[in-house]
Amino acid sequence: ALVFLCLVSVRGQLGAGRAWCAGLGEVRSRTGSLRTRGGLRGCGKQREGQDDCLKTGIPGILVGVSVDGKEVWSEGLGYADVENRVVCKPETIMRIASISKCLTMMAVAKLWEEGKLDLDAPVQKYVPEFPEKVYEGEKVAITTRLLVSHLSGIRHYEKDIAKVKEEKEKANRALKLTKPYQDKEQKEKEGKGIEKTDSVKPRKEHEGEVKSRISKPGRRDKEFEQEEYYLKEKFESVIESLKIFKNDPLFFKPGSQFLYSTYGFTLLSAVVERVSGQKFTDYMLKMFHDLDMLSTVLDDNEAMIYNRARCYVYNKKGRLVNAPYVDNSYKWAGGGFLSSVGDLLKFGNALLYSYQAGQFKNTNGKLLPGYLKADTVAMMWTPVPKTEVSWDRDGKYAMAWAVVEKKQQCGCCRQQRHYASHTGGAVGASSVLLILPEELGSEAIDTGLVAPPRGVIVSIICNMQSVSLNSTALKIAREFDKEKWAQYVD
Secondary structure (H helix, E strand, C coil): CEEEEEEECCCCEECCCEECCCEEEEEEECCCCCCEECCCCCCCCHHHHHHHHHHHCCCEEEEEEEECCEEEEEEEEEEEECCCCEECCCCCEEECCCHHHHHHHHHHHHHHHCCCCCCCCEHHHCCCCCCCEEECCEEECCEHHHHHCCCCCCCCCCCCHHHHHHHHHHHHHHHHHHHHHHHHHHHHHHHCCCCCCCCCCCCCCCHHHHHHHCCCCCCCCHHHHCHHHHCCCCCCCHHHHHHHCCCCCCCCCCCCCCCCCHHHHHHHHHHHHHHHCCCHHHHHHHHHHHCCCCCCEECCCCCCCCCECCCEEECCCCCEEECCCCCHHHHHHHHCEEECHHHHHHHHHHHHHHHHHCCCCCCCCCCCCCCCCHHHHHHHCCCCCCCCCCCCCCCEECCCCEEECCECCCCCCCCECCEEEEEEEECCEEEEEEEEECCCCHHHHHHCCCCCCCEEEEEEEECECCCCCHHHHHHHHHHHHHHHHHHHHC
């Protein structure tokens, strides 16, 4: 019998520095497989497990894991609705925040494959309502390719360009200060003969995750102080929502610097709408249907959505309260969808299948084509110069995904695996989706004994904002990957 222990180590500073873990799931199998679904394991009564989640400062959390295309773990911990004691379950639906950008990128890639969208054409070709831009007296062009990699110069929620540049300079200085200590630590470990691989505890996360650790989950960080996070206006179309930012000056010359921008994806949704000839929301819902993501819907306040969780924050007194009312119709593409962990696993598997299908020999004609072509996904997962990733210092931003490339600089030193991820933060919600592809060998491909997708996918969602989840997802992915290969050895 396989006994596999997975610790979901979402930490937050509660009171005077007391750290709690968000949830503990014990994945058991008596049949030799990795599969488990629902029900809290190894924590006594289920209700006790839900209350343990509340003690951590996180009302509810959903975790899903897929190994080689099969969902092997899907579980809800804590409460979807604290007031009415409605517990989280695998089918619970929460805000996925900026993972919405990955979904939108899938639509962009499909339209590009079909020859309907030119990634390098000025956006005005498709959306003439967006004014042409000038930066420092020079006429500049914003393209779809720049939008998906956050190189357009369009602002995020902060309107003050001086504050944005100041924050970027602070972040760069902090990175330069910490690098010598990291290099020293790595050399010391290498000198002691410690082989640093992906199974070893990873380095400390980038400053964005560090900030999340030293503050109580749900407490507003600086980003959540921006007024535009809390817009209550309902926009009837994506074209109408452009009025929020379309006349604002660019913060940087397009293509020159990285500036994460959800509004860039609002403009992208208008491009998708015009190119597809359908309303953006209709096009996306049709795509979700094709991908069998039947629980992924718009974050529409008026609609009756079964299994939808409530969202929570902490007030100034440190008390758990309902998150303020917001209307996310101004940012469907960049942060406006609801989903379940199961649906996100399906989405990840569709991408992973597309990415790997081209590598397998289709001798019997049984291997179906991917939703996207392999070259398209490879393009999406190719790091773009001048970009950065706040939640993973090893990564660079690609096309709506953060990507870490395979790398090993010296023998018996740290081995860096290739993976893609995206985190999300919204009012009353945090999320992450991580894809760890298997490194395929020629024997596995040529023999026909295995078929795509091959790899581990992890999705985590919780109904509390400002919770750092990326490192947790990476740890879970590594553990399941390690357990998979241990089974082959056995």
